[in-house]
Amino acid sequence: MHKVLSIKNEVLRKTIHILNSVIPISLLFFRQDYVTIGVGIALVIWLLLEFFRLSNKKVKGLYKRVFGRVTREFEDSSLTGASYVLLSSFIILFFFSKYVCIASLLIMSFSDTSAAIIGRIYGKTKIGTKTLEGSFAFFLTSFLIVVLMSPYISIFPALLAISLATIVELFPVNNIDDNFSVPIVCAIVMSFGI
Numbered sequence: 444m445h446k447v448l449s450i451k452n453e454v455l456r457k458t459i460h461i462l463n464s465v466i467p468i469s470l471l472f473f474r475q476d477y478v479t480i481g482v483g484i485a486l487v488i489w490l491l492l493e494f495f496r497l498s499n500k501k502v503k504g505l506y507k508r509v510f511g512r513v514t515r516e517f518e519d520s521s522l523t524g525a526s527y528v529l530l531s532s533f534i535i536l537f538f539f540s541k542y543v544c545i546a547s548l549l550i551m552s553f554s555d556t557s558a559a560i561i562g563r564i565y566g567k568t569k570i571g572t573k574t575l576e577g578s579f580a581f582f583l584t585s586f587l588i589v590v591l592m593s594p595y596i597s598i599f600p601a602l603l604a605i606s607l608a609t610i611v612e613l614f615p616v617n618n619i620d621d622n623f624s625v626p627i628v629c630a631i632v633m634s635f636g637i
Contacts, residue, residue, distance in 0.1 A: 453563055456513035457556040460524070466532050467548035470541055479536040486529040493522055527622035539630045542595035546588060547629040550608060551622060554584040558612060570613060578613045585609065585629075597636025604632035 469478050495502045497520070507514070514523065531551065535544050562577020570578075585605035589598065608625045615621060 450563055452512045453559060457559050459513060460528075460556050461552050463528050463532070464549055464552040466536075467545040467552075470545055475536060475541050475544070479533065482529060482533045482536055486526075486533050489526060489529055493526055497521075522620075524620060524622045527620040531623045531626045535626055535630045539634055542592060543630050543633045546592045546596055546601065546633060547604075547626040549588045549592075550585045550605065550629050551626040553588065554581045554605075554608075555612065555621060555625065557581060557584040571615075573613050575613075578609055581612050582606070582609045596633055600636030601633050604629045607632055 466478065466482060469481075492502075496506045497503070503519075510523075518524070528551065532548055535547055539547070558573075558577040558581035561580035562574040566574025566576045568575035582605060585608065586602075589596070589601040589605055592601070608629045611624050611628050612621050616624065
């Protein structure tokens, strides 16, 4: 269970989430191995900051002052979504081809954002902590990304990937953070079409 952020704070959190799209966009300008190394360094630094945040009251207080408005309650005593974004990004960049990386990571950034915002504003049909309307927004945004990426990725595995990712986003497995599970599922399934 987690605190429900106000709409304003949810939009702020998801605006930060969209900034993660700098990772897949950077693949258009830099070699994939350079981007992978950069994300790997960022991951190590962020995990060290997370360690200090979780083990030091002063660091935790500073973190709460800066990011408290966009932090979910359960993240007070566990890793934040940013850790899972960096971890999944690193894994995907390390193991998958350029355009599978771009599509999977854009879906993580934009589809998750649209699901959260549409679900919060228009969601009426609750399924656990999520809404059917949010899941529809997730699928539609993912579909648009896949269509834009279709010259570079196979469309049928991509459609299967976003269908499975929508289900994974709607029904989290064992409380695995969707910033980890969604892009990994997308990348694995999309890679079958390469």
